[in-house]
Amino acid sequence: xxxxxxxxxxxxxxxxxxxxxxxxARTRRRASRRRFLAGFLAQRSGVAGLAVLGLFAVLAxxxxxxxxxxxxxxxxxxxxxxEAPSGEFWLGTDENGRPVxxxxxxxARVSLVVGLAATLISMVIGTLVGIGSAHFxxxxxxxxxxxxxxxxxxxxxPLAIVLATVLGQSLVTIIAVIGLTSWPGTARLVRAQTxxxxxxxxxxxxxxxxxxxxxxxxxxxxxxxxxxxxxxxxLTVAIAILSETxxxxxGLGDPFRISWGTMLDNAFSNGAISSGAWWYLLSPGLCVxxxxxxFTLVGxxxxxVLDPRRTSS
Amino acid sequence: xxxxEVRDLSVTYRTAGGLVPAVxxxxxxxxxGQSVGIAGESGCGKSTLAASLLRLLPSSAKVGGSVLxxxxxxxxxxxxxxxxxxxxxxxIVFQGALHSLNPVHRIGRQIAEPVLLHDSTVDGxxxxxxxxxxxxxxxxxxxxxxxxxxxxxxxxxxxVMIAMALACSPRLLVADEPTTALDVMVQAQVLALLDGLxxxxxxxxxxxxxxxxxxxxxxxRVAVMYAGRLMEVGPARQVFDAxxxxxxxxxxxxxxxxxxxxxxxxxxxxxxxxxxxGDLPPGCPFEPRCPMSVDECTSVDPVLxxxxxxxxxxxxxxxxxxxxx
Amino acid sequence: MxxxxxxxxxxxxxxxxxGFRTRGGRRALAxxxxxxxxxxxEIVALVGESGCGKTTLARAILGLARPSAGSVLYRGEELDYSRRGLKAxxxxxxxxxxxxxxxxxxxxxxxxxxxxxxxxxxIAGNERDQVIxxxxxxxxxxxxxxxLxxxxxxxxxxxxxVVIAGALALEPSVLVADEPVSSLDAxxxxxxxxxxxxxxxxxGLTVLVVTHDLGxxxxxxxRVAVMYLGRIVExxxxxxxxGDPKHPYTRALLSVVPEVLQVEPIVLVGEPPDPTxxxxxxxxxxxxxxxxxxxxxxxxxxxxAEPLPVLSIEAGHHAACYLxxxx
Numbered sequence: 001x002x003x004x005x006x007x008x009x010x011x012x013x014x015x016x017x018x019x020x021x022x023x024x025a026r027t028r029r030r031a032s033r034r035r036f037l038a039g040f041l042a043q044r045s046g047v048a049g050l051a052v053l054g055l056f057a058v059l060a061x062x063x064x065x066x067x068x069x070x071x072x073x074x075x076x077x078x079x080x081x082x083e084a085p086s087g088e089f090w091l092g093t094d095e096n097g098r099p100v101x102x103x104x105x106x107x108a109r110v111s112l113v114v115g116l117a118a119t120l121i122s123m124v125i126g127t128l129v130g131i132g133s134a135h136f137x138x139x140x141x142x143x144x145x146x147x148x149x150x151x152x153x154x155x156x157x158p159l160a161i162v163l164a165t166v167l168g169q170s171l172v173t174i175i176a177v178i179g180l181t182s183w184p185g186t187a188r189l190v191r192a193q194t195x196x197x198x199x200x201x202x203x204x205x206x207x208x209x210x211x212x213x214x215x216x217x218x219x220x221x222x223x224x225x226x227x228x229x230x231x232x233x234x235l236t237v238a239i240a241i242l243s244e245t246x247x248x249x250x251g252l253g254d255p256f257r258i259s260w261g262t263m264l265d266n267a268f269s270n271g272a273i274s275s276g277a278w279w280y281l282l283s284p285g286l287c288v289x290x291x292x293x294x295f296t297l298v299g300x301x302x303x304x305v306l307d308p309r310r311t312s313s
Numbered sequence: 314x315x316x317x318e319v320r321d322l323s324v325t326y327r328t329a330g331g332l333v334p335a336v337x338x339x340x341x342x343x344x345x346g347q348s349v350g351i352a353g354e355s356g357c358g359k360s361t362l363a364a365s366l367l368r369l370l371p372s373s374a375k376v377g378g379s380v381l382x383x384x385x386x387x388x389x390x391x392x393x394x395x396x397x398x399x400x401x402x403x404x405i406v407f408q409g410a411l412h413s414l415n416p417v418h419r420i421g422r423q424i425a426e427p428v429l430l431h432d433s434t435v436d437g438x439x440x441x442x443x444x445x446x447x448x449x450x451x452x453x454x455x456x457x458x459x460x461x462x463x464x465x466x467x468x469x470x471x472x473v474m475i476a477m478a479l480a481c482s483p484r485l486l487v488a489d490e491p492t493t494a495l496d497v498m499v500q501a502q503v504l505a506l507l508d509g510l511x512x513x514x515x516x517x518x519x520x521x522x523x524x525x526x527x528x529x530x531x532x533x534r535v536a537v538m539y540a541g542r543l544m545e546v547g548p549a550r551q552v553f554d555a556x557x558x559x560x561x562x563x564x565x566x567x568x569x570x571x572x573x574x575x576x577x578x579x580x581x582x583x584x585x586x587x588x589x590x591g592d593l594p595p596g597c598p599f600e601p602r603c604p605m606s607v608d609e610c611t612s613v614d615p616v617l618x619x620x621x622x623x624x625x626x627x628x629x630x631x632x633x634x635x636x637x638x
Numbered sequence: 639m640x641x642x643x644x645x646x647x648x649x650x651x652x653x654x655x656x657g658f659r660t661r662g663g664r665r666a667l668a669x670x671x672x673x674x675x676x677x678x679x680e681i682v683a684l685v686g687e688s689g690c691g692k693t694t695l696a697r698a699i700l701g702l703a704r705p706s707a708g709s710v711l712y713r714g715e716e717l718d719y720s721r722r723g724l725k726a727x728x729x730x731x732x733x734x735x736x737x738x739x740x741x742x743x744x745x746x747x748x749x750x751x752x753x754x755x756x757x758x759x760x761i762a763g764n765e766r767d768q769v770i771x772x773x774x775x776x777x778x779x780x781x782x783x784x785x786l787x788x789x790x791x792x793x794x795x796x797x798x799x800v801v802i803a804g805a806l807a808l809e810p811s812v813l814v815a816d817e818p819v820s821s822l823d824a825x826x827x828x829x830x831x832x833x834x835x836x837x838x839x840x841x842g843l844t845v846l847v848v849t850h851d852l853g854x855x856x857x858x859x860x861r862v863a864v865m866y867l868g869r870i871v872e873x874x875x876x877x878x879x880x881g882d883p884k885h886p887y888t889r890a891l892l893s894v895v896p897e898v899l900q901v902e903p904i905v906l907v908g909e910p911p912d913p914t915x916x917x918x919x920x921x922x923x924x925x926x927x928x929x930x931x932x933x934x935x936x937x938x939x940x941x942x943a944e945p946l947p948v949l950s951i952e953a954g955h956h957a958a959c960y961l962x963x964x965x
Contacts, residue, residue, distance in 0.1 A: 208733040210755065497687065523823065576853075584829065587825075
């Protein structure tokens, strides 16, 4: 609303000096970063989500210091099988007598890595395909759209199972499978947003100024699509972590690494439910819920903060 | 007794940035069979004024003064009474006819809706008779009741909106920018329709527009608004042709007379922009852009005083003084 | 016949046709045979109702729409539609759109918006000085104060000036302005129009204004071309076309403009024309008040059946009407 725009970075011309637009761009970037940070801090749920994520990230990073990897060795387990939580084993033990707490902390590493890496793949493919299919009308755009539709209607689990079987069970396979199957949603979203941006008159103006496809996409479409993609990323991370859990639970995970999914799988197959070993099931389960929820909260907050309409008030 | 009497109306919005006065002390009367135009630029408060007449403002707005509809204060009415008054006594045609119609319902059903809502004795057959009657009144064929909004043109949609507003035979019609986004030829058609309704049904009509030239030729009286205030009021033709307030002069000159040698290759406008309602200058709000301001203008906030022809009022301390033009 | 356009035209279209496909899949012509020449430093207004093809014609002139027949000529040469050809052409011919708010990327500052063209064309020289020059020519002074502002911090008039500055930075020879002031406040309108006039006088810019506003044409245009259903129906100097209209459509259009006092309004019946259903004979005959009123009786047969020829590109006052020579 305010037209005055007397923001502090609007210093008199003197300080902008002859040092050209680089100084200018830096000033502007600093200002927008400040605005972004202030906006995000105002979103309480987002800050809470970020705190939870930070905690898990720190635990994952410090896992080797907190729990000697020797504790994960089945042959050197110190406790008895399926021991209930106690002063020695805070979260009890698994069927081999390993402490569940150590497993959960080590499992966070795999779950987070899979979640983030798969999301990165999914975002890159989704954004490229989405922008491409909206920007290039004609056969190329049509082809990209059909491919998106095709991936969208393929049921995730059967495809994932087939891919995991063909490519072999490893962490890389899991990441690839999740990444390659979760992008169509993003592509759809990006395509819709790109179409909206391309209908704006400033794209026409850029065209008449002589800007080619590359210019239009990098200078106008991408900056206006990225906030949405970024907000969507957090939701995709949540889905990827859940997918990793699902695949591992189905026994398609990497058998040599501990993740929350493999823990759940082991708990299930070793009769944790029938023997009442709730700590074994609940610990990884709650971790999954907490991380997924935290990512979702951060995503929501980002969506609000990055909405361009917000900055105009 | 006037059909509508607005007395010293003020509307203030509470915003995060403080109080924003959108309408400041506006008085206005509309008689049956009379059309009054309210002219002003974006942000001058004219749409807030229109909404305030029927108590359609958001809860963040604080209203002062009074709006008398047939001598009954709209702001002291019970909600039930207000609901009845909103269609049966005064109806509003909103800006943006293109988006105000529901795309999934046939036009006939949308026109019948207020009829059925306000009179429980009306049955389906009577309602559809009323719809044909209303369509005829706005110059559309009765078969259009079976069409969907996307099947008719912009001008026709505007007519449908007017038919909807007429559904409960109101005595006052408020039209907010009824011709914006319409072509000149269609605009002329819609204005002729509104004019006919005022004469035939003895409606009171308030037309809100940014285009003084349209109001000057189609209304009986015109009020010019700037920064929430009425700057000039008077007989429409008179205000448009012989304005006395410098702001009205500028507005009038902004719409040149085709064929007038003075306007040829000489577009005229005002430097600067309208003030933001939350940050008004002291004294006359128009002073910063006024080509004939004097020192006194920065301290005195002028009130409407008789100026020019009979019935013409202007809020300017220089009115009546010999002003070099 | 009269002489051909005196000065060599900087911009011309010859027998231009631009087609489009309707939702039903039918082909129709938005521009259906147009000849027009614009001389250097001339301001030409293209007026008509929405759907008459004036915006499509402007887009074709900018190379944004490909003609299905005929050609666009810049300095006598046909438009080169190759990527490189268009890019070069767009240094010379620039566009001002109706909606200045939408024309500016909300995430770009004023500086970036004005420098955009300079960067695209990698124009040599000090970018900052060029931006300062363009902003001050567009009337935003002192320019440095606007550098870091975002579009939403500016008023409508200032935004339109930023768009104009962005075009001026490329030092074009032609500006195509599509309804440049119709979304601006009345009191700001005159200032923007005065700016266009000044740019013509100071820089020798050629301006093609697309508008429905006859008052605007009277304010700034040297010549006026009236379009109806894809064709130019009347063309001539502003004084001729608006002062002494020959075509019944121009007369009707003028009569409904509130700013024209002396005449009784001729409100045309019926809805705006539809390019998918072009009437036989004269395109205007179903709505023509002269035909309905009987004053066109001597030529009525021809109005209904015989198509009118496309108006030629020659200078002078022309109207596509069987009545025009009889006047």
